[in-house]
Amino acid sequence: MTDTQPTEAAATLITGIGQVIAFHYDLYDDASVQVESSAGHPPVQFLYGQAGVLSALQEAFLGKSKGDDFSISIPSGLAYGRYYPERVQRVLKKNMDNGAKQRFRIGQIVHINQDGQRQAATIVKVGKFNLDIDTNHPMAGKDLTFDVKIEGVRQASKDELAHGHAHGPGGHQH
């Protein structure tokens, strides 16, 4: 019986490349305000090394196993970068898509064309004719703390390795 133990442990130990990791998380900013949570959703899945998942968070999984939970604080420089005040700009409402008809509100995400690229911006102030919008990432300048529970570890499929991302619930759907 005891000789099955190491095999099971090896199968769930997170070593990185070639593995898909599923986890639940609560995310807090530096004021201890919860800004995101996967509660009520399927666990988030990622292929180790996958773009779009913070490297510092991915590295924190190494050496851990299914069932483990941990907390990690990631300084803004390793998360979404510093906050640039000059990225707040004033635009005319009527120049926005559907601007004449829309009822804008603070916190709303809009898209603008800037230097030929479509970019997301958060509305930070609504005036009569103008909007102040902020193109910083919503979590720019924030130190983040993730409370993580590891729900699963498995080997990636050939398709996942070829695509560079995890498939299935909590991962890519296609």
Ligand SMILES: [Zn+2]
């Ligand atoms: Zn794919």
